[in-house]
Amino acid sequence: MTKVRVGIVGYGNAARFHMRAWRTLGTERCEIVAVCGRSKDKAAAFAQQHGIPQSFATMDEMLASVEVDAVDLIVPNHMHAPLIIEAAKAGKHIICEKHLTGYFGQADTPEGEQIGKTIPKRDMLDKVRAQIDGVSRAVEQSGVRFCYAENWVYAPAFVKLRRLADAAGGTIMRIQAEESHSGSPSIYAKQWRTSGGGSLVLKGSHPLGAVLQLKQSEGERRSGKPIRPASVMCEVGNLTFIESLKREPKHYIKMDWKDVEDWGIMVLRFEDGSVAEIVGGDTALGGVHNYLEAYLSNARIRANINPNDSCVAYAPSPEIFADEYITEKIETKAGWTLPSPEEDWNQGYPQELLDFVTAIADDRPPISGFMLARDVTLVLYAAYVSAEEGRRVELGSVLG
């Protein structure tokens, strides 16, 4: 078996849970040979903490100094595109966290400008398309594998849903999917310059990715051709700006959103006439809310990624379960809760890396790849155009 040598790019939060997932793959299929990041010291500390042999300050340096087969890009979104191009040119396979790319302002955009309010979404979409075209060319020309880390595609509940849908064979007529929780604490998520959008981008992209992948694979199964989205109609909102909410003395949901939405819904129509309703939100209490429901002509299937009832708990008082983890973003451990037995596995993190490593080793496309990455980003920005202009947007010319 070819062992895939991986260089990690980035050392933040996401890198930590990637490392957790990498460790589950053992040492025969893959090896983390190096890590790099802006601060050489932080990279070194990360390397030490996670048993990685070498650390560097830039990806450039890393690729020049050590043999890697693939890079795992776990860096801020605005750095994805340039790093993908660089890695592709160096002939390295790419594992890229969502998103492929986005709009984060230009080099000359003034520091404090709230670009989510000042730049027309149509301009954003145009720039994003142009950038994606550049990335696409680089990836194609290099012949490297591009793996898009959309974990929902690998979440066991979703995988089972897809297997059941394949077995049933009925037309997937309607899909409903959502990712919500009570809001990110980090400022990074609340301004367009660093996040590239709000709830739709940071949360909605997950269910969107799963939905697109489901229709893609249905089409491939039926006729060898993926079924792509044809139009999007979108509404976004700032529920945390509601006056009566602002006046409440205690806030359970995160506030301080700047120039991005904290709730959004995308209604897609596909080329075959089927539809999807996709929500991303930062105003839901009760723990993360991640699910996908597919309505087929001959079946109905729901994947409860988180929460699900594999474990159900009750405690009269919040301190009873002490430090034992319950689930992401739950406000209290009192009352009935649905503790997540093994959240990483439930969410598909180790499984996605396994597919990527195997795809690279066996020279086949990963299940979640470039087309999905590209379609998700373009549909998202077309959705923003729809919400801003208050009208349905045809996707034919957007997706090309």
Added chain:
Amino acid sequence: MTGPVRIGLIGCGFSAGLHIEGYKKLPPEQCQIVAVCGVPKEMADKFAHEHHIAAAYGSMEEMLGKVQVDAVDLAVPNYLHAPFIVEASKAGKHVFCEKPLTGYFGPPGAKDEDLIGLKVSKRTMLEEARRQVDLVMEALKSSGIKFGYAENWVYAPSYVKLWRLAKTAGGTILRIEAEESHSGSHAEYAKRWRLSGGGSLMVKGSHPLGAALQLKWWEGEHKFGKPIRAESVLCETGHLTWIDAFKQEKTHYLRTGWQDVEDWGIIVVKFEDGSVAEVKAADTTLGGVHNYCEAYLSNARLRANINPTDSCVAYAPETSIFGQEYIVEKIETKAGWTFPSPDEDWHQGYPQEVADFVAAIREDRQPISGATLAREVTLVLYAAYVSAEEGRRVDLKPILA
């Protein structure tokens, strides 16, 4: 009012059957069904015989001329709602009316087979529906009668509990998500715009829409003395049963034959305070009726499962095992896991809506679900149809004003 409320039932089909079960639960000193009318008269006779009603007539006019009633219960086709409300209120009779209040059912002289849903612009429909709504509201105002709008979700116990919890929690209702769907109406009338006034959104979506609008209305009144109303809609509708791959399938578990109406739709409402609602309806859902309302508050999260609920959970290895025992509306099989509805009518609020109508007359007040809600739902629905047709957000302020 002393003495029982004397009710004349107009119509003897499915809705009439539902309503009468509700009236029967009330003691005779509170209300009595004194007459029924329907077309053809033979059907009315049969209904009267089956339900032990004293008199049967061939028309509401005849009935009102021959027997003393205090109120009429309109369980008639949608396109008859408006004219019958006007007629009954002119005769000074209180009115209980099934949803919708009214709608657009085609230009005068339109035939059943005219596919007006594909030919008439939704904007024209909205204007005509508005006219009808105004006529009805005027008739109600000048007659001063009690008007009950049979939006059973408002009375469904789980929804009532949801509102009680929301009221107590006091947090801002930020977002509402509600849906009614099943595998498709059997009735032919539901598949033609001329008879129904719309498709899934009209026939089903009006329920979750009513529930969502009512919640924000009550929230505003309770907290600020002023209802919070809908400000804009964005809507998509579709014909999922027209998908080629679906049409080619050999066995159809979903109803087909949708003529000129949608079989799926979603209405995204923005309210004047900035909150939102996602209201969905479909005739393309397997697994039994799917009726729920979920409210996301700033300090709580509530969900009313109207149907199904897990108060009773059953499993059987084969569909024949539970014999003739009712499980739930529109479930395709009694095999596997099911969620039998212990008392479906009660869960859905049918007896409660009728009881409130009767009590309202006796107590000289308006029913909880009344003309205001009925009007809002009709206008928001048709504005939604305009949005879907024109592919754009529609501002509701000039429409609801």
